[in-house]
Amino acid sequence: MGLFSIGNMIIRSLFNKPATLMYPVIPRVYEEKTRGHINVDIEACVLCGICSKKCPTHAILVDRKKKEWSIARMQCIQCNCCVEYCPVNCLSMANTYTSPSTEKITDAYAKAAPEPAAKPVPEAAAPVMDAAVDVEPTV
Amino acid sequence: MMSYVTKSPWIIHYDGSSCNGCDIEVLACLTPMYDVERFGIINTGNPKHADIFLLTGSVNEQNIPVIKQIYEQMPEPKVVVAIGICATSGGIFAECYNVQGGSDKVVPVDVYVPGCAARPEAIIDGVVKGLGVLAEKRAAMVKK
Amino acid sequence: MSTLFFLILFPLVVALALLVLKTDMARGVLVKAAAAVIAAGSVYLAWQYFGSNGDYFKFEGEYVTYIMMGLEIAIAGFIFVLGIKYKKYLASVLVAIQAPIMVWFELNVGHTIEVQSDLFIDKFSIIMALIIGVIGSLICVYALGYMKDFQHHHHDQKDRRPLFFFLLFLFLSAMFGIVFSNNLVWLYFFWEITTLCSFLLIGFTKTQEATNNAFRAIVMNLLGGFGFVLAIVYMGVTYQTIELNQLLAIGMMGYSVVIPAALLAFAGITKAAQMPFSSWLLGAMVAPTPVSALLHSSTMVKAGVYLIVKLAPVLGINPAGIMVMMVGGITFLLASFIAISQSNAKRVLAYSTVANLGLIVACAGIGTAAAVWAAIMLIIFHAVAKSLLFLCVGTAEHNIGSRDIEDMDGLFSRMPRVAIYMVVGICGMFLAPFGMLISKWAAMKAFVDSGNILLVMFIVFGSAATLFFWTKWLGKIMAIMARQENIESKVHTEEIFVLTTLAALTVLVCLMFPVLSAFVIVPYLTAVYATVSALAISSGNMYIMAAMLALIILLIIIGYGKTNKKIVPIYMAGVNTGDDLSYNGSIGQTVSVSLRNWYMESYFGEKKMNVIGNISTVAIMVGVFSLILGGVL
Amino acid sequence: MYENSIIGIEPANLMKEAQKLKDEGYRIVQICANKVNGFELSYSFDREHDMKTLRMIIAEEDEVMSISHIFFPAFLYENEMKDLFGIKITNLVLDFNGNLYKLAQKTPWNPQN
């Protein structure tokens, strides 16, 4: 039984520095593993579309005609799924999050110049996607 | 004209149909590490006192009228901040039979805060962004 | 003196006339005319004797005493028979003891005593006469409309309104008699008539409950009457006087008059429904509302406190005084507590009456000039506000079909005028700057000065309770409910007239507060106490209070209900159906919101409080009487 | 590690079996419906970490007696099944009448209903 059981703790807090991180005055430093947003190395991308197919929220769109890889930032749930499935490791998870915005933004990345060599790869990947479960890249 | 709406934004938080990850992060914003009261933010819990409506989670048949009502009961100027992917687009639940989509189907959303779950820093940024909209709305109100 | 006789006899004549008049029309005309005459008479009386500091009149003619005795015997016989008929033998036993003693006294001692003055009038009587004359007759007028509805609701019963109005006017007559009598035998006669009238009025509806309550009332009042008889006998035998002013004079000269004072105070306590006798007044609620209003505001219970306040100079720090102040204090505290647990508006009013009478009794028990000042003020304000409240409740009851406070939801929208009057009445009962509160303030100061800390504790806690039960009622009425239909047009014009007058009176009396004090009460106290020390409340503060009231009225005129804001629905956790009255509840239902006040039965339950109150007051009375008797023997 | 013991029963025996388990000191821990051809209902009971599941298959139009009179908490699961699958459950202790969840689409697990 006590009436001022937390007294010590609050008096200590009163005279010590607050625990507050002071964001945004002091920017937050994120952990290396923090899942923030997806980066694409568009030049390395082969537009295979696996990421688009695997994305649980259908945030990623791959337009092969326009040679464009786009992500709806407001649909991405940072599950890291696309990164794990990407056959050419062109996707990566950055540790900073997408800024809030007044619009639902979609970031599109177009390949600078068409690379003919990239073309066969998606076709090679296609049968893999149809297989039952054997697409299980290791981390 | 100087407006005080940006100096004292009071929030109300309602959980649509989220996984409550974002809700917990909204609450975390109030706690010592993030302490949004630094910006004068108070979690009022009462739409009639609130300036900013923090909405998490997607909308469904049952909570649509509730969300509408909370929004309608807030006095002008008011801002809606949709927090998390579910609130912006329905997220991973978009294809569920009882999910109708993001909160913009029900109320006009002013700021979208991405993240699953949205980080406290993102929520703070989102609210700060909302303050700008709030000031604009206040200015428009004065003009009228 | 003729005015006094007129005021006593005129209502009697009207009463008899009403007994024979059978048509609504004739009754209406007569009651209204008589009420106007009585009110005018009492005002004339006030004007006539305004300058006097107490006039005493001797009445020549022994025959009156014998007529009274004859009537007393007849009444006793009547009660005796009724007691036997309804198997309420206790009542019969009590009259069977008391009447012979009185007759014996009259025949053996009474006629040997030379009575100096039978009647008198002073400023206190004037106040009482005004209360009876104005408020009492207003209630009679109100009763016209009310009883029409009442008869309509009970159309299967025989129309017994002639008897009803007979009793009302008889009551007024007896009350005038009480406040003008100096001769205690006369006083006792009128006293017994009020007892009888109240008995018949309480039992008016003739239901089993009404009969039971009527007998409870008469048993308790007869018990008090018995004390009265003993006091007269003791005085006649010991001091050779049966005059009230003589008793006071003897007492103030320093001789002990504790025994008659205690006995008379006891009679007053029963009539003023103090604990342990409060139950009769609660039982009286079964009677039609005008009866309640009459009993509570201007007659009956006021007779009790009138007698005690008259006795105040001989009370104070003596066993009789201590008995009176403690009984009053305890009653005030506990009755206020009980009122919290009641939802029946009339019961709330009843307990509030009991509590306020307790306060008056306690003030009288202290017996100082300041305390009596407070007591008289309380009597005035209580009479006006309480009659207003009772009549409002009566009107509301007839139109919304319930006298329960919880059914008064949205009364402000349904019956705006009645609701406003009710609000005025309620505010008048407990809120600054209305009179009641100022009187309470003075009472508190008197209590503190008296040095009785227990009483101080009673009043501070009792006030807190008072605040609670009045405000919650106030809140219930003031709640603005959406979508209510105005049903006020159904109210009789007589009722509205009376309510309006009473409401105006309530405000007026409060505004007149300083004047009333300076020109009526202080002179009375000066006459009684010779020296009046500084008043409880400085006149400056009284003016501040009056100014505050004026400010409130001004504010209401300027700002009430004026807004250009957008009207929006209320907050209901997001599930308001849009009509402010219901919400989308569980299991797919639309649920009506129901907002009810707190009653805290477990804290302030009627039963518990009554047990505590009855035991403690009985203990005090038994203690005091055994102390007095022990001193004598 | 424990085993999943699933015991097939006839729909008619449900009440009897449930009562038997109740008498043995079991309590209900979950009820699961699954739409196959008709409905497959699994009632799971627990006693000190030991779980038993009664399994029965009913036709779509069959009525099922509620076991909420034996196991009070069952009413929630049964209301849920009623809402989501449209299984006809009778004699519920507390019947939400399809209002446990307010759905845009009635009985989503059984669309043709």
Place this chain on the structure above:
Amino acid sequence: MGKRTIIPFGPQHPVLPEPIHLDLVMEDEVVVEAIPSIGFIHRGLEKLVEIKEFTEYVYVAERICGICSFMHGMGYCQSVEHGMNLTIPRRAEYLRTIWAELSRVHSHLLWLGLLADGFGFESLFMHSWRLREKILDIFEATTGGRVIFSVCKIGGVRRDVSNETLQSIIKTLVDMEAEVKELTDVFINDYTVKSRTVGVGVMSLQEAHDLGAVGPMGRASGLVQDMRLLGYAAYDDLDFAPIVETAGDSYARTVVRIREIFQSIDLIKQAVAKIPDGEVSVPVKDVPRAECFERLEQPRGEVIYYTKGIGTKFLERVRVRTPTFANIPPLLHCLKGCDLADVPILILTIDPCISCTER
């Protein structure tokens, strides 16, 4: 109508982080009847299994609830793994155990804060959540997320945690233990706190059993029930006994959860001491063909995962019986006869997770 007050409580209500609605019928402030209404968060995610492959459904399972997120992922994976008879590496099981116990510490601290907030003890709320942030930092460092971890997958875990990091976790926990103790002592000793919890919402052992109470709710009434005793993941290697109190009131439930915080810290220490080196996942080559009931102990109590595979990459049925769902009948029992002021406390003492309940 008498003296009965009828008001809506929720769905939007500041003491409820999640929407639930009660029709409260009260006399004075004493609740005589409370009729619940849920469904504000119902999404129907069990049905998503028809369009999400069983490996992908983990993402959905994790998002059943933001507080017990990890254990939902874990429960789903375990259920499928058992159905497939898939044995996962021991290190992965240990990591799952460590994360699960960290989740429990985080969840209980969060709950303590919410409870403090429920009875208006602001500073206690703030300090509870301040300490909780340290656990969240561990989560972020090891999994990359504060709330949703995304580390479980069928066949193991997606990220390894280095042994050095594990040691630093232990250090953090040891450092905060003293402060947690100081904080939890307030809940145990403070007069005003006890005035709000002792004797509030009493449930006897028999009632707890019959009403199906699970987790701390049941254990506070003396029901010895802890699914970790079944020995899933690494629990068969660890030494612990279920924490049981007998009073059955809100205070007992608080005490149970407080003691569990320290128990979890102890379990994490044991697990870190015993964790073997090795792989953290095995490849999945098959599809589920069997059904399986899997029972886990979440912070809120027992969760039952039922998965039924029919030999395709889509499961036929997933069902989650969440602890809060089981605890609703006990809640209704407790609400009868309490004060209005106790309603938030009682709703909180079952540690409700409405998004779990409604899925």
Place this chain on the structure above:
Amino acid sequence: MDRLTYIIVAVAAYLILAPLAGGLLAGVDRRITARMQGRVGPPILQPFYDVFKLFEKEGITVNKVQDFYIQCFLIFIVITGCFFFAGGDLLLIIFTLTLASIFLIVAAFSSNSPYAQIGAERELLQMMAYEPMVLITAIGFYLVYGTFNISDVVAGGGPAIVYLPGIFIGFVYILTIKLRKSPFDLSMSHHGHQELVKGLTTEFSGKTLALIEIAHWYENIFLMGFVYLFFAWSAPWSPILAVLICCIIYFLEIFIDNNEARVKWQLAINTSWIAAATLGFVNMLVLYFIVF
């Protein structure tokens, strides 16, 4: 300075300075509270920002009369303070304060809204809980100085605290209710989360809410004035001491606020009444022995 000049100066000073001081006090309160909770907290001027913002909001109301009641609430709170600082009669002041509080309660009742109504009911209960002690405090001063007049009390020969230690403790106890601090912030809380949403103030918004806030500033300064009375007497340096003690008492209230859970109404009324009935009673008893 003659009496009239003094009254005018005091009233003017109260009218102008009280909201400033009250707002500042609220700001400091929030800051200290935040620090006790390990946070940084809002700027000291935050309460003013809040009120200014509320004035900028759209005007909405649930009926046509509630604003009137709130305006009356503010007016009578201000009048109370004016009486107090002008050296008026203590009982008069207490009754005026009661009147003001009733206006607030009626405003809440008038909305006929669930949470506002229950808040009003609880506020009423709290009034019932503290009223006896407040009256006893006034009576205590009367017993010491033989007058209810504040101007005579502060001019008295010695600090009242010497005679009224019990009553002072009792008063500080109920001050927690009046300042709406935990453990007695039952009817409305300055913090967001409570079972009554915003209790009493649920239906007020915008300017009306701002008026309530301002009224509370006035009220708090007036209440601190009450504390001041216990420590003020004719000595020239006593005002400094008294103001210092007011600050300490306010800090103590913040400390208590951060140390306790919100209790239920039963405990609130029981303990307040017990405090009044014991501390007040015993203190008065002793005084009577001295006085009579």
